[in-house]
Amino acid sequence: MLRFLWESISLQMLLIFLIVFLLVADHMKHRKPKHFPPSPFSLPFVGHIHLLNFSNPQITVQKLTEKYGDIFSMQMGSTSFVFVNGLRMVKEVLVNQGENFIDRPEIPLDRDVFSKMGLISSSGNLWKQQRRFTLTTLRNFGLGKRTLEERIQEECRCLVDVFGDEQGKPFNPHFKINNAVSNIICSITFGNRFDYHDEEFQRLLQLMDETVSLHGTIMSQLYNSFPSIIKFLPGSHQTIFKNWRLLKSFVKEKISKHKEDWNPSESRDFIDSYLQEIAKDNGDGIFQEENLVACTLDLLFAGTETTSTTIRWALLYMALYPEIQARVQAEIDTVIGQARQPALEDRGNMPYTNAVIHEVQRKANIIPFNVPRLTVKDTVLDGFHIPKGTVLLTNLTSVLFDKNEFETPDTFNPGHFLKDGQFWKRESFVPFSIGKRACLGEVLARSELFLFFTALLQKFTFQVPPDTTLSLQFKLGITIAPQPYKICAMPR
Template identity: 80%
Template sequence: MLRFLWDSISLQMILVFLFVFLLVADYMKRRKPRHFPPSPFSLPFLGHFHLINPNNPQAMVDKLREKYGDIFSLQMGQVTFVCVNGLQMIKEVLINQAENFMDRPEIPIDKEIFSSLGLISSNGHLWKQQRRFTLTTLRNFGFGKRGLEERIQEECQYLVEAFGQEQGNPFNPHYKVTNAVSNVICSVIFGNRFEYHDEKFQKLLKLLNETFVLHGSVMSQLYNAFPSIVKYLPGSHQTIFKNWKCMKSFVQEKIDKHKEDWNPSESRDFIDSYLTEMTKNSVRGSLQEENLVACTLDLLLAGTETTSTTIRWALLFMAKYPEIQARVQAEIDAVIGQARQPALQDRDNMPYTNAVIHEVQRKSNIIPFNVPRLTIKDTFVDGFFIPKDTIMMTSLTSVMFDKNVWETPEAFNPGHFLKDGQFYKNEYFMPFSIGKRSCLGEVLARSELFLFFTSLLQKFTFQAPPDTTLSLNIQMGIAIAPQPYKICAVPR
């Protein structure tokens, strides 16, 4: 009888049955609990991939927010997440209920790289210990002190000289700016800076940039949604893994070099301090060498790409809006002049320049959806049930482009940060996020932005190359960067 039934079933019937079974299994797996945030219609297996605009994901979020309000859910393949918008909702998640949303989710492509180690991807006791140790060590090496300012000022001089060598001709400032910014954090991590013509370090910076960009590619997003399938396919995710291996190798080489001449009684930099801490019995469970590699890469990545990307946006905006650039230069000439370098103490006397820098950060909006969080216990937000292990995305764009707060949210307008001629900081400005897991390098980044920006505009006027119209089109990645461009740095 069984043989008869088997022989009578066609291949077509088997495929139909299998398809129906998979549909039912997919539906059961994705069933949402009661009072879960609303979501649009989703396709079987794919979820809401059909709604994504790869060139402008914010457009999808804006559209869904209009329909569903400040909190809604989305499904990307096997991953479900909740998107939160607006100042009050974001403060509810990141401040009022911070303990409920403290962890980072396990993103498949990041898991392959860091395996929940380091400063960005770790959770719980490990994260607290790494962050506490890192903040203490960075302060010891000048964060928030005069020593940090002197490191940045020294690098500003090198960058001004590198720009001057272009003699006003068109050039791409990308890797000069990136090298300069990276040198500040490198001097703290490795104990030295790298020359702009150092081929090995230039290769590392190019790997960093390529990896940053590839994280925003379609194949990388597909990997996060369907890791068990996509990992066997060729694509940008494979390049990301290869690049990270090279970058880990670079860091490991530096750590090994430190071990050779390491003196526990005299720490020269972050790596030395970490090696010393590893020898203490009280912390020997979590501060291990694989964590040192991950923390070093996190610091290098976060201390390089975000700030350098913001400075590249700043130079582009200045070339696009020469009247704003002229006002910044007039203020620089009045407060600092040409005889000395800019200093952090000048910032309070330069409200317009400070406003321009803040507007660059607001308008460039380089991390539009913040770094994701993970719900560590069942909770409620605005009456909606958020179960444990739900990924939370907080849209910083919804705050920094709120049309009810900013006079001209879509325009580059330094007046957003001025009131009666004085600098005014709006609470809707949050490029470094807020709460306990906000950017630990905020002090460094703010110092770098002011000193690099004023140092460059003190010595140069930035213009588009002849017969060229500069574009403000974006390049998607982990951060929103400008499309590659060339610019003229005309000596003043």
């Protein structure tokens, strides 16, 4: 009887049965619970991939926000996630109910590199211990103190010198800025800075930059949605893995050199301090060398890429808005002059310059969707049910470009941060995120942005090269960066 039934079933019938079975299985797997945030129509297996603008995902999210409101859901491959928009909802997730959304999800590209270690990708007690230790160590090595300010000022002098070497001719400032900014975090983590002509370090910066950019490619985005399939294919994701192996080797080599002349009673830098923690680890495995590698790379990436990218946006905006640049320089000349370097204590007397820096951060919007969160327990959010294990994205773009918060959100306007001629600190300014997992390097980044920006505009006027048109088009990667450009730094 079974053989008769088998022989009587055609291949066509078998394929139809298989397709129906897979469709039902996919539907059951991704069936949403009651009162889950609304979602557009999704395709079987691939979800909402047909709606996504891979070159500018912000456009997709904005359209869905207009249709579904401040909270909606999407599915990419096997991953479902919820988008949250607007200051009220972002605060609810990151501050008011922050403990319910405190963990990080497993993003395939990051998981395959770090296995949920380090400062950015870790969760739970591991993250708390690493963050607490890192904040303490950064403070010990000068965060918020005059010693670190002097270190940044010294690097400002070096950057001004290499800009001056260009003699007003067009040049790409990208890696000069990268090197200067990276040297600050390197002096804390490795105990030394790197010369701008150090070939090994230049190669490291190029690897970091390439890795940041490749995260924005279609293959890398597809890998995060369909890792079990894409991992067998060639593409940018394979280059990312290769680069990470080289970057890890660089850090491991630095750690090995530290071990050779390590004095347990004296701590020269972050690596030394971490080695001390490893030596006294009580067996819970929180402090181990694999975590040291991950934390060091997190500091190196976060401490270089975000600030460097923001400064590159700042110089681009100054060249495109010469009248704003002239007002900044007039304020610098009045408060600081040309005889001495800018200092952090000048910031309070320079409201317009401070407003311009904040407007650069707002308009550049370099991390538009923040770093993803994971729901740690069943939670009610604005009347919707968010089950434990749901990936959640807080759309910072919706806050930084909110027309109800900013008078001209799509225009570069330093007046957004000025009131009666004084600097106006706004609650809706959230580029560093908010809550317990806000950027731990915010104090350092704000110091670097002010000192580098004012030091450069004190000595140079930035201009568009002759017969050149500069663009505000961006390059999508881990961050939103300006397209490569050349600029003229004219000595003042």
